[in-house]
Amino acid sequence: MKIHKEGFTTILIGLTTLSLITWLSFSKLPHNTALIFGVVALAIAILIIRFFRSPTRIPALIEDNLVYAPADGKVVVIEEVEHKEFGEKKLQVSIFMSPFNVHVNWSPVNGIVSDRNYFPGRHLPAWHPKSSSDNERMRVIVQTDNAEVIIQQIAGIMARRIRNYLNVGELVQQGTELGFIKLGSRVDIFLPTNAKIKVNIGDKVKGIGTVIAEI
Numbered sequence: 001m002k003i004h005k006e007g008f009t010t011i012l013i014g015l016t017t018l019s020l021i022t023w024l025s026f027s028k029l030p031h032n033t034a035l036i037f038g039v040v041a042l043a044i045a046i047l048i049i050r051f052f053r054s055p056t057r058i059p060a061l062i063e064d065n066l067v068y069a070p071a072d073g074k075v076v077v078i079e080e081v082e083h084k085e086f087g088e089k090k091l092q093v094s095i096f097m098s099p100f101n102v103h104v105n106w107s108p109v110n111g112i113v114s115d116r117n118y119f120p121g122r123h124l125p126a127w128h129p130k131s132s133s134d135n136e137r138m139r140v141i142v143q144t145d146n147a148e149v150i151i152q153q154i155a156g157i158m159a160r161r162i163r164n165y166l167n168v169g170e171l172v173q174q175g176t177e178l179g180f181i182k183l184g185s186r187v188d189i190f191l192p193t194n195a196k197i198k199v200n201i202g203d204k205v206k207g208i209g210t211v212i213a214e215i
Helices: 005-028 031-051
Strands: 066-068 071-082 089-097 105-106 112-119 137-143 147-156 162-164 177-181 185-192 211-214
Touching: 031 112, 071 185, 089 211, 137 162, 137 177, 147 162, 147 177, 185 211
Parallel strands: none
Antiparallel strands: 066 211, 071 089, 089 185, 105 177, 112 137, 137 147, 147 185, 162 177
């Protein structure tokens, strides 16, 4: 299992702390109690390592009109919105990432990064309707041959660290790693209103494995 670079420091600190707790438990506590601490520490260590797993994803079909899911998770929003930042109506598709999902984010389309902005903000739960506009977030705009696609990485109540690796002017392809969000979080995609949505609310999607729209 490949570990994402964003997890190296966290895993090192976590495993060191858990090892110390386990050693102290066996040194100071009755054997049966210390064994329980050891099992719990092992379970936590596995969860920490698993959280930072980084699978290699390759689109099954590369086409400019396809929009892939940028992340693993559950579709929680599909609606037409008129956002004050965009100045026009867009189709919004939002994917909620639980702590058990892969937290790597990928570019859902082929194109050129035309804009990149960081917005400080609140840390409402990622499923909250206002998290798209009020929460801390990173927004990138990718200009494809057919349309402008807006991708927002949103921090939630637990996720306080957003990483984005794209730069303005960069050419990206479907499956290009665009960033990473620690803990539970959300990714929004804003598409033209004539896009054909291929998923439903409640669907579980796979990053670069599920086509969510056609443009």
